[in-house]
Amino acid sequence: MSDDINKLPRPYSSEGMDASGDARDIDVQRIHAPVIREHNEPRDGLEPIPVWMGMCFGALLFWGGMYMSSNSGEYRGDVYDRPEPKPVVFKVEAEPTDEAGLRKLGEKVFAQCAACHQPTGEGLPNQFPALNKSEWVAGDKASVARLSRILLYGMSGEVTVRGNKFNGAMPAWGSQLSDTKIAAVLTYIRSNWDNKAGPVFAKDVKAARDAVGSRSSAMTAAEIEKVPLDAIDPGATPKK
Ligand code: HEC
Structure with a gap:
């Protein structure tokens, strides 16, 4: 009976059979060789983290703490708020009242006059009369009351x-211009270039405005x- 069994085809390969034709021990070793050679299959679980990783996280935590403490802004709630917008203060330049001002x-x-009367005050022939040395500005036909008008x-x-x-x-x-600005530009043209006449004040222009009243036609x-x-x-x- 036992002979019959030995004659049966073996479940393993026929390699490595010993003389008796029994290969069972060798097959078992061979089959387990890879299992012994290979590492364990990795598996999920609560493995302790590696030391180097712990150190890394420790360092990161330390750095974070340092960063927080040096940039905490004293932990004030409003520290990162935008600053209140500063109220826009328009600087109102005091209206000049003295001659220099x-x-x-x-x-x-005068920039508004220069387009016609030219920056030199010489005007343009046949178009715009001169202001420099004009009898109407600082000459023998000039007066504050006339110029204001x-x-x-x-x-x-x-x-x-x-x-x-000229006939323009x-x-x-x-x-368009306040009394002060008219007085200012008159003061300027009366004392600029070759002109040498006294200043015109805002109250002079206002006085002329009051005296003439409202009027839409130009002066001749x-x-x-x-x-x-x-x-x-x-x-x-x-x-004076
Ligand atoms: C659009 C062109 C124009 C502008 C701008 C202008 N003027 Fe005139 N101005 C004239 C003309 C033209 C006359 C002559 C009017 C006429 O023919 O009756 C004149 C006449 C005058 C006169 C009297 C004549 C003389 O030459 O002395 C004065 C003073 C004067 N302008 C001052 C000014 C001042 C100051 C300004 C700026 C606030 C100004 N003008 C801006 C065109 C201009």
């Missing part, structure tokens, strides 16, 4: 300036000449 402001205002209400019609005839139209400035040279040279509008600076 008026002249300085007048130089700025020319600026406030504009000028049109024929006018002779430095011997040259200057817009009125009374609604003839009208201006009717204003006596020594006329001083009520409330204007008295002549």
